[in-house]
Amino acid sequence: MPGLPHADVTIDAEIVRSLMASSPWPAAETPWYWARGFDSEIWRVGHRAVRLPRRQEAVAALRTEQRWLNEAAGPLPVQSPAVLFAGEPTEMFPYPWSVTHFVDGRTGFDSSFDIRAASAETLATSLRALHRTAPPDAPHNPLRGVPLENRRENLQTRLAAVGPEHAAIVARHFERALTAQAFADDPVWIHGDVHLGNLIFDDQELVGLIDFSDLACGDPAVDLGGALLSLPHEAHERFWQSYGHADRDLELRALGWAALLAVLHLQIEIAEHTVLAREALAWLASAD
Numbered sequence: 001m002p003g004l005p006h007a008d009v010t011i012d013a014e015i016v017r018s019l020m021a022s023s024p025w026p027a028a029e030t031p032w033y034w035a036r037g038f039d040s041e042i043w044r045v046g047h048r049a050v051r052l053p054r055r056q057e058a059v060a061a062l063r064t065e066q067r068w069l070n071e072a073a074g075p076l077p078v079q080s081p082a083v084l085f086a087g088e089p090t091e092m093f094p095y096p097w098s099v100t101h102f103v104d105g106r107t108g109f110d111s112s113f114d115i116r117a118a119s120a121e122t123l124a125t126s127l128r129a130l131h132r133t134a135p136p137d138a139p140h141n142p143l144r145g146v147p148l149e150n151r152r153e154n155l156q157t158r159l160a161a162v163g164p165e166h167a168a169i170v171a172r173h174f175e176r177a178l179t180a181q182a183f184a185d186d187p188v189w190i191h192g193d194v195h196l197g198n199l200i201f202d203d204q205e206l207v208g209l210i211d212f213s214d215l216a217c218g219d220p221a222v223d224l225g226g227a228l229l230s231l232p233h234e235a236h237e238r239f240w241q242s243y244g245h246a247d248r249d250l251e252l253r254a255l256g257w258a259a260l261l262a263v264l265h266l267q268i269e270i271a272e273h274t275v276l277a278r279e280a281l282a283w284l285a286s287a288d
Contacts, residue, residue, distance in 0.1 A: 002269030103208035108196030124242035134217035145218020177256020194226030225257025
């Protein structure tokens with residue numbers, strides 16, 4: 001469904017204040033609304049953030065963040081919303097919730113082309129640091145980090161709803177990606193949803209990677225595809241050089257994910273996501 005999914009709950013400052021009363025910071029500053037995503041709302045409380053699921057479907061992802069985020073993202077050279085406190089449901093709020101570190105700045109959607117291009121090395125080294133072998137009990141995500149073949153049927157359905165020119169571009173890269181050698185190493189940590197809205201910039205540089213709702217283990221190609229989607233095409237070579245340890249098969253799978261993600265963002269039908277998708281489709285049209 002285009003746009004943000006319907007919320008199950010209405011969140012206001014009084015609810016956030018009541019939740020913070022059960023945290024280690026009961027006398028915290030007045031909460032104020034900061035942002036709303038597909039799964040959660042973020043409220044700012046001083047130099048911390050409160051992350052609250054806005055629908056039942058997001059609860060499992062929040063639990064995954066509470067259990068695994070600090071371990072997975074701890075070594076990153078950029079900031080992440082480290083979990084400081086895991087809150088439980090109350091009479092005023094039916095879902096678990098978290099207090100996290102607040103990553104200050106603006107998203108990539110609000111950053112210039114040149115600033116985004118200059119972030120290629122930092123984004124690459126950050127993802128390389130994340131893409132470490134995950135423990136045996138690390139979570140899996142049925143939609144991210146999986147073999148691209150698993151997404152073929154869903155993509156075909158989506159391609160039927162976009163114009164033939166865009167469908168041809170995406171299908172070409174997706175089908176080529178299926179010819180690449182499948183990921184055969186031990187599963188690594190993946191962010192699962194790398195895009196401009198989850199990259200935080202401060203002045204001229206990338207300083208944060210946020211929203212680990214899709215945190216899982218698997219093939220890192222999904223994150224690399226999201227990175228290619230987020231960077232100007234001219235910065236791709238520098239990105240790959242900084243990431244290192246890439247081969248042609250990984251690059252092909254990343255391009256396949258970039259094409260698939262472009263369709264997903266196009267069909268969200270939110271302005272900044274549409275712009276992101278169209279930028280990616282433009283360079284995918286001429287990419288080898």
